[in-house]
Amino acid sequence: MSGMLAIDSATTSVPAPARDWPFLALATGATGVFVALVLLDGQPRSALLILCGFALGAAFLKAEFGFTAAWRRFLAGRDSGGLVGTLLLIALSAVVIVPVAALVPGYGGAGAPLGASLLVGAFVFGIGMQLGNGCGSGTLYTVGGGSGRMLVTHAFFIVGGVIGSLQLPFFLALGGFDPPLASDLLGAWGGLAATLASIALVAGVVIALARRKGVNFVPSVTMTIGAVVIAALAIATFLTAHHPWSVTFGFTLWGAKIAAALGYDFSAHEFWQWPGPQHALSTSVLRDTTSLTDFGMILGAMAAAAAARPFARAAWPPARSLLAAAIGGLLMGWGARLGFGCNIGAFVSGVASGSLHGWVWFAAALGGCAVGMRLRPWFGLSRV
Amino acid sequence: MRIVYVVVLVTAIAAVAIDHLSSPASDGTGTREDAAAARTHE
Numbered sequence: 001m002s003g004m005l006a007i008d009s010a011t012t013s014v015p016a017p018a019r020d021w022p023f024l025a026l027a028t029g030a031t032g033v034f035v036a037l038v039l040l041d042g043q044p045r046s047a048l049l050i051l052c053g054f055a056l057g058a059a060f061l062k063a064e065f066g067f068t069a070a071w072r073r074f075l076a077g078r079d080s081g082g083l084v085g086t087l088l089l090i091a092l093s094a095v096v097i098v099p100v101a102a103l104v105p106g107y108g109g110a111g112a113p114l115g116a117s118l119l120v121g122a123f124v125f126g127i128g129m130q131l132g133n134g135c136g137s138g139t140l141y142t143v144g145g146g147s148g149r150m151l152v153t154h155a156f157f158i159v160g161g162v163i164g165s166l167q168l169p170f171f172l173a174l175g176g177f178d179p180p181l182a183s184d185l186l187g188a189w190g191g192l193a194a195t196l197a198s199i200a201l202v203a204g205v206v207i208a209l210a211r212r213k214g215v216n217f218v219p220s221v222t223m224t225i226g227a228v229v230i231a232a233l234a235i236a237t238f239l240t241a242h243h244p245w246s247v248t249f250g251f252t253l254w255g256a257k258i259a260a261a262l263g264y265d266f267s268a269h270e271f272w273q274w275p276g277p278q279h280a281l282s283t284s285v286l287r288d289t290t291s292l293t294d295f296g297m298i299l300g301a302m303a304a305a306a307a308a309r310p311f312a313r314a315a316w317p318p319a320r321s322l323l324a325a326a327i328g329g330l331l332m333g334w335g336a337r338l339g340f341g342c343n344i345g346a347f348v349s350g351v352a353s354g355s356l357h358g359w360v361w362f363a364a365a366l367g368g369c370a371v372g373m374r375l376r377p378w379f380g381l382s383r384v
Numbered sequence: 385m386r387i388v389y390v391v392v393l394v395t396a397i398a399a400v401a402i403d404h405l406s407s408p409a410s411d412g413t414g415t416r417e418d419a420a421a422a423r424t425h426e
Contacts, residue, residue: 026390030397037404148385151392257403284407285400295400312385 023306027144027299034295038286045240046292052237053296058304059233060141060297063226067343068129068138071369076384080210084203085219085227086348091199092231093352097238098192101353102183109183109353110244112340114360115176117168121339122346122361124331126368129343130376132157132328136247136342139329140294144301146312152322153329154251160333161252162259165277169270171338182354195354202359234348241289244353246345248336250291253280255333290345324379328372339364 031054038046059065070082101109112118129135132153134142139157142150183191210217219227237245256266260281266272272281280288305311316322336342339361341349347365350358376383 023386023389026393030393033397033401037401041404146385146389148388151388258399282408284404286404287407312389314385316385 018310020306020309020311023146023311024303027302027306031296031299031303034286034292034299038292041284041286043287046286046289048240049237049289049292050296052233052240053293054300054303055296056137056230056233056237056293057141057144057297057300057302059226059229059300060137061145061301061304063222063229065223065226065230066138067135068133068369071366072130072373072384074206075366075370075373077215078206078209078213079215080206080217081219082223083206084217085223087199087203087206088219088224089227089231089234090348090352091196092228093234093238093244093348094192094195094199094354096235097244097349097352098181098183098195098354099188100239101181101244102188102191107238107242109181109355110246110341110345110349110358111178111181111353111355112346112350112357113172113176113178114357115172116174117171117176117338118340118357118360119364120171121164121335121337122364123335123368123371125335125339125342126365126370127372127375128160128328128331128333128335128368129365130328130369130372131324131379131381132332133325133381135332135344136251136336137297137344139332140247140297141301144298145305146302146314148312148314149317149321149325152325153332156326156329157248157333157336158251158255158258158329160330160335161248161337162255162333163330164334164337165252165256165271166269167334168337179356191354195351198359199351234352237293241293243289244345244349245293246290246341246349247294248290248333248342248345249280250288250294251333252337253277253285253288253291256281257285318380320380324376324381335368 031050034050035047038050065085067086070086073079074083097109101107132139134150134153139150139154143154181191182194185191186194207217234245256272260266266281271277285291302311332342340346340357343365346361347358350361352358373383
């Protein structure tokens with residue numbers, strides 16, 4: 001009897017998950033405003049990109065899909081489950097991106113030159129990932145999810161991106177070369193086969209390393225479902241934007257727009273005279289395809305978080321952790337500009353386009369993560 | 385933290401709307417991240 005009472009008491013004392021209506025309304029309302037603005041501008045594709053980003057943000061949050069902790073687990077103990085989940089996402093995306101980019105006029109893959117800029121940028125980005133506790137997409141969905149620490153990371157990510165944009169021409173001048181996409185060499189289907197073979201090879205290596213150590217190499221069910229859903233949304237983003245999904249140029253653009261509004265003159269800086277960045281800086285931020293999915297991701301994650309629980313109720317982390325967030329954000333922003341993107345724009349989209357730069361970015365960023373893991377305890381963060 | 389979020393969000397939404405409404409009408413072309421590699425790719 002007393003046992004039944006205890007059970008009843010325990011059952012009734014657990015509060016039901018409460019929706020946070022004000023933040024749910026704010027997230028959906030802001031999404032509605034942005035969609036309305038681009039539709040009034042005659043840009044239905046832009047509206048679709050906001051909605052793709054919204055769904056991506058919700059999917060990332062629900063699946064808790066991330067790169068930073070997964071890479072840390074691999075480096076610390078060879079647990080490859082997270083890495084294999086990421087490779088599944090890339091392989092599924094490649095099945096559409098490689099042939100469409102090669103065969104359909106108006107579409108293109110993500111390519112970037114191999115050189116010092118890529119290596120330095122990706123390595124520094126990897127250090128920043130471990131200090132900031134997130135990557136480009138991770139920062140977006142955790143900011144949307146209500147993490148005050150990631151707000152700090154994001155703010156400094158933006159600052160770092162602007163600084164990196166001013167220095168990218170110098171690093172590009174150090175030399176490098178443009179590798180062809182796999183489809184340029186082997187045709188659309190041969191390129192796809194080579195891309196999938198390269199993913200299988202890397203998956204085989206990381207699985208072998210995990211098996212040798214007797215640790216997990218199977219992604220969790222949640223992560224597997226997340227990889228499939230995110231791949232479908234990455235493909236939808238690619239088909240809508242006509243180029244693979246990317247994240248960090250948006251951050252750089254936001255920082256430059258803020259600096260320009262405060263009176264900073266970018267006309268003397270080479271990066272901002274290149275056609276793409278110059279066009280982005282001079283027109284609405286809602287015409288930048290990267291910003292559209294970024295806004296959507298933050299708002300989608302916020303809506304998903306607020307629909308499930310009270311939003312942003314946690315206390316602020318200690319000052320040392322916030323310092324790591326600031327340094328990590330700065331390094332990621334700077335590294336993303338020099339390395340032509342983050343885990344999404346450079347690694348996922350690069351490899352899924354059949355571009356060698358994606359694998360080079362991965363190797364360099366993994367090296368940076370190893371360094372970042374050693375620095376984490378300085379800031380009161382766990383090494384693993 | 386919730387107040388910080390509200391301030392940041394409302395400011396950001398207003399800034400985006402002002403930026404959008406004060407910019408020239410769309411010419412139908414978007415911009416993209418790998419424009420960062422414009423020197424070598426576009």
